[in-house]
Amino acid sequence: xxxxxxxxCFCEKVRDDDCRGDASWVPLKDYRAKYGLLPGEVWTxxxxxxxxxxxxxxxxxxRGAPAGAASSV
Numbered sequence: 001x002x003x004x005x006x007x008x009c010f011c012e013k014v015r016d017d018d019c020r021g022d023a024s025w026v027p028l029k030d031y032r033a034k035y036g037l038l039p040g041e042v043w044t045x046x047x048x049x050x051x052x053x054x055x056x057x058x059x060x061x062x063r064g065a066p067a068g069a070a071s072s073v
Contacts, residue, residue: 011051
């Protein structure tokens with residue numbers, strides 16, 4: 001059996017969706033232990049968790065547009 005799970009590209013936690021549709025972000029080793037999966041049975045798809053996404057957005061907004069970026073005007 002193979003499972004594809006979203007993993008945060010910053011903190012490397014994976015999203016663990018429960019049967020109610022609620023998601024929590026946990027370390028990969030905890031996710032594998034919870035579901036009894038071996039390392040080769042878990043494939044990852046990169047994303048960002050809400051916490052890291054917020055921090056990244058704040059960092060980008062503080063830095064402004066990159067030099068040489070095209071204007072939208």
